[in-house]
Amino acid sequence: MKRRRSRKGRDRPGVEDLLDQLADSGSEPEPRQRNGAERGRGFARDLDLRRHAELFGALVEHDFDYLMGQKFATGPRALSDLLPQSVLGRAQNGHGLFTDEYGTGLRFPDATFDRILTVLEKTDPNLRSERVRHRRGKMLARFADWIFEHIEDPELELVVDGAPLFGVDFLAGQAVNTREFLTGLVLAGFMDDWSTRKTAMLQHKRTFEGLPFLIGGGEIWIVDRERFEMCGLRDPGSSVLLEDQLRMLRDLGVICRDSKARYSYPEHDQEFFRRRLGDGVSDDLAMIWISARFGYAALLGAFVMDAIDTYDKFVVDLCWGGFDTQLAGRIQRYFLDRDGKQLVDDRYLLDLIHFAAKRNDPPLILSSSHRRFIQFEPGSAVPTLLNHWRFVQGEPVYDIKLGHARVPASELYDSARQRLRSIGHDVPKARFLGKNDRGDD
Numbered sequence: 397m398k399r400r401r402s403r404k405g406r407d408r409p410g411v412e413d414l415l416d417q418l419a420d421s422g423s424e425p426e427p428r429q430r431n432g433a434e435r436g437r438g439f440a441r442d443l444d445l446r447r448h449a450e451l452f453g454a455l456v457e458h459d460f461d462y463l464m465g466q467k468f469a470t471g472p473r474a475l476s477d478l479l480p481q482s483v484l485g486r487a488q489n490g491h492g493l494f495t496d497e498y499g500t501g502l503r504f505p506d507a508t509f510d511r512i513l514t515v516l517e518k519t520d521p522n523l524r525s526e527r528v529r530h531r532r533g534k535m536l537a538r539f540a541d542w543i544f545e546h547i548e549d550p551e552l553e554l555v556v557d558g559a560p561l562f563g564v565d566f567l568a569g570q571a572v573n574t575r576e577f578l579t580g581l582v583l584a585g586f587m588d589d590w591s592t593r594k595t596a597m598l599q600h601k602r603t604f605e606g607l608p609f610l611i612g613g614g615e616i617w618i619v620d621r622e623r624f625e626m627c628g629l630r631d632p633g634s635s636v637l638l639e640d641q642l643r644m645l646r647d648l649g650v651i652c653r654d655s656k657a658r659y660s661y662p663e664h665d666q667e668f669f670r671r672r673l674g675d676g677v678s679d680d681l682a683m684i685w686i687s688a689r690f691g692y693a694a695l696l697g698a699f700v701m702d703a704i705d706t707y708d709k710f711v712v713d714l715c716w717g718g719f720d721t722q723l724a725g726r727i728q729r730y731f732l733d734r735d736g737k738q739l740v741d742d743r744y745l746l747d748l749i750h751f752a753a754k755r756n757d758p759p760l761i762l763s764s765s766h767r768r769f770i771q772f773e774p775g776s777a778v779p780t781l782l783n784h785w786r787f788v789q790g791e792p793v794y795d796i797k798l799g800h801a802r803v804p805a806s807e808l809y810d811s812a813r814q815r816l817r818s819i820g821h822d823v824p825k826a827r828f829l830g831k832n833d834r835g836d837d
Contacts, residue, residue: 458493463483476523683769765799
């Protein structure tokens with residue numbers, strides 16, 4: 397059933413009227429990119445949030461309501477804390493409903509998570525920024541406590557305090573092997589870690605077709621918010637800063653130095669600093685490799701760690717290096733102390749990064765978000781993550797479109813199959829269900 401959020405009693409701004417006002421204002425910014433057409437798709441117009449605050453607010457509400465109306469494998473309570481993050485990405489990139497009548501993307505580069513919630517809290521006080529951030533952080537902390545409370549159990553039921561992990565319906569009632577689930581957690585927790593990616597490039601020097609193996613990436617550092625904003629560094633993830641530039645930022649107190657100190661929002665925040673240009677890892681391919689190599693319980697563990705990485709982006713209590721990597725490191729150290737060796741051998745981490753790199757062969761520029769993994773795409777009776785599991789199992793899959801770019805499932809599964817064959821793991825060619833099939837075989 398589709399989840400819809402009630403907006404009773406609200407006099408919604410007319411989005412079309414606001415777009416007409418923008419067109420008539422004579423203040424249309426220069427398009428960021430062109431596709432040869434005078435107007436339409438391929439353009440992206442950058443708008444200033446202060447000058448176009450009313451339009452921004454209308455589009456935020458419109459886009460949030462649209463997303464809440466889609467079908468997900470979770471309920472409205474979890475979605476209300478998750479989807480503002482999706483709206484933020486769509487606002488910054490001119491995706492979703494952030495377009496004009498010609499399909500031109502309307503980008504708000506200065507949109508922030510808090511500014512999205514400032515709009516939404518007007519009709520739902522429960523969506524105040526500090527409340528959302530506290531709930532997200534509390535959920536992560538509770539999960540970490542739960543993991544170590546049950547780390548010695550042979551099996552885990554993926555339910556915490558009477559609810560499935562992160563509110564995801566298909567995790568309810570699942571009893572999984574603990575070591576396998578933790579293996580998935582660790583693998584996904586390190587696949588974005590920059591030091592691990594650098595090691596992967598040293599270990600795997602070539603792609604599956606013999607080309608140089610290169611991958612982009614960076615590090616999450618905690619910054620002083622006021623000083624960061626004053627230095628004018630809007631997006632440190634878009635380009636690589638030189639070492640002396642980074643040293644200067646540390647000397648100025650923009651980037652924090654003490655990894656042992658406690659940091660919290662709003663005095664501090666976390667920012668992604670790019671260390672190497674280039675594409676990263678496809679989360680879809682990563683999930684497929686993990687499930688093919690370690691099974692369903694590991695797939696669910698990797699999926700949960702992907703959810704952790706998503707929710708950790710906007711919390712109050714900040715975690716040095718990211719909550720996902722820190723939790724994965726804690727699990728590895730636990731088993732090292734107990735057994736004299738880590739739960740997951742480092743070579744598996746390097747193999748995963750090599751396999752799932754977008755620029756390995758065949759190339760695949762796709763990486764589904766947590767929101768996309770739990771979404772029922774049009775024509776599918778299962779969420780995207782479970783469609784991937786069906787593919788690994790050789791079961792018929794749904795012919796869906798994936799990610800923002802709407803990559804056909806056939807393209808993903810063909811690429812995954814070729815890559816799996818390159819590492820000696822054969823799976824059948826994807827068989828697609830008809831439109832009227834539910835795949836309950």
